[in-house]
Amino acid sequence: MDKIYSELIQAKKIVIAGHIRPDGDCVGSCTALYQYLKLYKDEMGIQQIDVYLEPFGSELMILGGTDEIIHSYDSDEVYDLFISLDSGSIDRLGNAIKYFNSAKKRINIDHHISNNRFADVNHVVADASSTCEVLFDIMDENKITKEIAASLYVGIIHDTGVFKHSNTSEHTMMIAGKLISKGIDFSRLIDESFYSKTYVQNQILGRCLMESILVLDGKVVIASIDRRMLDFYQAAPSDTDGIIDQLRVTKGVEVAVFIYETKSHEYKVSLRSNGEINVSKIAVFFGGGGHIKAAGYTMIGTLHDVINNLLTHIDAQLIKQA
Numbered sequence: 001m002d003k004i005y006s007e008l009i010q011a012k013k014i015v016i017a018g019h020i021r022p023d024g025d026c027v028g029s030c031t032a033l034y035q036y037l038k039l040y041k042d043e044m045g046i047q048q049i050d051v052y053l054e055p056f057g058s059e060l061m062i063l064g065g066t067d068e069i070i071h072s073y074d075s076d077e078v079y080d081l082f083i084s085l086d087s088g089s090i091d092r093l094g095n096a097i098k099y100f101n102s103a104k105k106r107i108n109i110d111h112h113i114s115n116n117r118f119a120d121v122n123h124v125v126a127d128a129s130s131t132c133e134v135l136f137d138i139m140d141e142n143k144i145t146k147e148i149a150a151s152l153y154v155g156i157i158h159d160t161g162v163f164k165h166s167n168t169s170e171h172t173m174m175i176a177g178k179l180i181s182k183g184i185d186f187s188r189l190i191d192e193s194f195y196s197k198t199y200v201q202n203q204i205l206g207r208c209l210m211e212s213i214l215v216l217d218g219k220v221v222i223a224s225i226d227r228r229m230l231d232f233y234q235a236a237p238s239d240t241d242g243i244i245d246q247l248r249v250t251k252g253v254e255v256a257v258f259i260y261e262t263k264s265h266e267y268k269v270s271l272r273s274n275g276e277i278n279v280s281k282i283a284v285f286f287g288g289g290g291h292i293k294a295a296g297y298t299m300i301g302t303l304h305d306v307i308n309n310l311l312t313h314i315d316a317q318l319i320k321q322a
């Protein structure tokens with residue numbers, strides 16, 4: 001922690017970035033830290049703080065500071081300090097890698113078990129529910145405003161599936177309580193950022209569930225969506241958020257798989273485990289990463305290649321378990 005503060009004190013130009021296809025924890029942590037550091041700008045002699053993220057779903061635009069996030073990577077600005085949030089490896093930073101490479105110092109704050117400690121200062125808490133939880137623990141609680149609290153709370157609810165995933169701990173709930181005490185409208189934040197769906201999002205969810213397949217004795221459920229379908233609905237990748245959660249609650253299922261085509265012959269695979277199967281291990285094998293019960297990766301090939309290769313790995317773990 002001292003190392004983080006000593007880097008902050010020395011930096012005049014700071015850049016914050018999170019992973020590609022940002023989720024709630026990524027946007028929540030970036031906006032929380034952005035708003036927090038702004039409070040210290042004068043005191044610490046910080047001249048500039050920029051946040052870079054790929055575009056994300058409009059449901060997260062309710063968070064403070066989201067309108068100031070930069071989505072284009074044209075500038076060749078060189079920063080004193082790069083802060084990576086919620087990214088398990090450099091490649092997850094996408095186009096922001098160029099600012100990482102040119103920055104004088106780099107900090108990596110994260111909670112992925114697969115994090116490969118790619119920065120100068122690495123603060124990785126693998127048993128934390130979310131990067132927002134890690135951030136709360138290094139922030140001065142008294143300085144946390146209602147807006148910062150809202151960002152942290154949204155990050156936590158997204159990564160815990162509203163406090164239901166196994167990554168939710170007593171400590172997570174204690175933090176949530178402290179954030180609530182800042183006066184946030186938590187019901188609205190949960191509904192608007194997590195549960196609320198557009199009509200099209202619901203249609204895509206319905207189609208994916210209807211066309212899903214149940215394999216390996218009902219232990220694995222798989223749903224996929226190709227480019228044609230995404231184009232037909234004029235949907236963005238973030239419009240598929242939540243489909244995996246619905247698949248996961250299928251009775252008897254140990255692993256839920258959701259696959260979408262990112263570009264021709266390239267697929268993003270999301271994995272969720274209900275039991276003993278370690279999906280992070282599988283994702284890491286295919287060049288991705290994540291947590292024991294929630295992980296993902298990107299693979300090139302046909303949809304059949306993706307499914308065949310993946311099922312071999314799931315089956316191997318199921319056999320070992322039996």
Ligand code: AMP
Pocket residue numbers: 088092112269270271287288289290291294295296297298
């Ligand atoms: P997702 O299925 O995209 O919701 O991701 C589940 C978890 O795995 C999240 O914590 C992600 O950060 C992580 N993850 C997903 N895709 C990748 C990837 N390609 N590389 C590393 N980690 C990933």
Ligand code: MN
Pocket residue numbers: 019023024025026086
């Ligand atoms: Mn994330």
Ligand code: MN
Pocket residue numbers: 025026086111129130131159
């Ligand atoms: Mn996260």
